[in-house]
């Protein structure tokens with residue numbers, strides 16, 4: 001690991017003042033320290049956010065929106081029973097990710113900013129445009145199904161690996177940021193960028209900007225009664241998604257009044273298509289209807305040489321997530337969160 | 352610039368001077384403080400062999416910079432129980448053959464201790480397996496591990512009730 005200076009600011013203002021080119025923010029370190037060991041991240045200054053005051057609480061605001069401090073741990077957010085009851089797909093996605101140990105350390109902001117798991121990005125000896133613009137992309141024609149089928153470019157085919165970000169996108173979360181130029185808000189839909197010609201630009205954060213909080217808008221809990229996250233992976237637990245989907249329905253008299261659908265692990269950002277949600281409105285839940293929505297969501301997917309299976313898998317994952325959501329949110333978190341190995345239908349929450 | 356810090360390590364206050372901020376908690380324990388019970392498997396958060404409790408929560412010490420821990424309380428396998436008075440999780444691992452070579456075992460035991468304090472439902476082996484999925488066992492002792500965690504969780508819940516009574 002390259003050597004670095006280590007600083008521990010106590011306030012957001014001190015943190016912002018400590019930043020300069022070559023500096024990085026340190027949250028739980030579960031993504032960053034790994035990459036520093038691999039020589040993929042080589043910061044000159046590590047700014048530990050752990051002592052910064054005022055970013056560790058989950059607060060319900062006057063209008064019902066919920067504001068999650070940037071340093072709230074992934075585990076603590078799932079342990080907040082009131083939060084999990086209002087936003088079950090967020091809790092289920094978090095619990096389907098990483099391990100108990102990692103979730104204790106990982107922060108919500110770090111989860112949003114976690115780096116791709118592309119094996120060639122993590123291999124400092126491989127060519128990677130994201131790490132080193134213009135170097136090439138060894139993942140093209142490489143091995144594994146962990147690549148994008150939507151929104152990719154010749155420059156980069158990496159996917160965003162986060163589970164958490166998928167329901168955040170579905171629920172129109174907002175990212176609160178502070179920077180040298182002051183504060184601003186970034187909609188989840190605009191937060192992660194597609195690679196285009198600039199695969200090194202992964203998020204909309206400008207250099208020196210700090211995430212201070214995430215916000216779930218008022219009304220995002222309207223889906224609580226019919227809300228699921230489903231994740232297909234190589235093994236039942238402790239593996240990144242091959243395909244995933246967050247599905248939420250707001251039901252009125254047996255019909256879908258409002259619908260949300262976002263797909264994970266298919267693109268460099270959570271994939272959400274307005275038309276896929278629109279076809280569900282006013283309908284009664286039904287597998288064929290959900291298949292139509294999922295097909296619209298996956299429109300334009302590129303199978304490349306050998307990824308037709310992944311497109312099929314993602315579509316089916318979305319259909320099943322919608323079916324599970326229609327059946328109702330389980331009253332208790334499933335023993336295997338987001339798993340396709342579903343337990344017999346248990347008690348549902350009362351919407 | 353050396354960093355001076357204080358840790359409560361296995362119940363005792365320790366002053367630690369770090370000559371380099373790159374040192375992970377795992378390397379601090381093993382290489383500098385002679386606490387080699389905590390194991391290094393992958394060094395990347397993928398195996399759980401390095402699991403310790405920081406402020407009562409289980410974490411991967413391989414991905415934790417020691418420099419972040421000034422004032423923290425760290426518990427390692429050396430501080431969980433003693434040979435004469437085993438921690439209930441340690442006793443249950445012996446009783447149920449929760450290991451073979453033993454390399455993953457300190458991490459498994461620390462992870463189980465953390466999991467139980469998180470309020471594990473000990474009646475559901477599926478929840479135990481899911482909760483312990485951050486700890487890989489190359490010998491495949493999972494069956495015994497699951498039984499051991501189940502038993503320890505039950506026993507600790509019962510002891511807790513007795514204490515409260």
Ligand SMILES: Cc1cc2nc3c(=O)[nH]c(=O)nc-3n(C[C@H](O)[C@H](O)[C@H](O)COP(=O)(O)OP(=O)(O)OC[C@H]3O[C@@H](n4cnc5c(N)ncnc54)[C@H](O)[C@@H]3O)c2cc1C
Pocket residue numbers: 024025026027028029030031032033034049070074096097098099102105106107108109110111112113114115161162163164209210211212238239240241395396397
């Ligand atoms: C073995 C393993 C398995 C995993 N499995 C999964 C999985 O199945 N699903 C899943 O979703 N995730 C998984 N993860 C990833 C894990 O969720 C992330 O590593 C974690 O959420 C990152 O959070 P952190 O606080 O540790 O971030 P850090 O490692 O501290 O930081 C990550 C990045 O975010 C930046 N950053 C941190 N805080 C801020 C801030 N406030 N503002 C701006 N930038 C910031 C850092 O500079 C860095 O670039 C896994 C990780 C490991 C190691």
Ligand code: SF4
Pocket residue numbers: 116118119120121127128129130131136137138139140155156157158199
């Ligand atoms: S897919 Fe993207 S991250 Fe992976 S090697 Fe290519 S450029 Fe790098």
Ligand code: FES
Pocket residue numbers: 390391392393394395396397398399400401402411412413414
């Ligand atoms: S050594 Fe830390 S998780 Fe493997």
Ligand code: FES
Pocket residue numbers: 449450451452453454455456487488489490491492
């Ligand atoms: S007992 Fe050998 S690795 Fe688990």
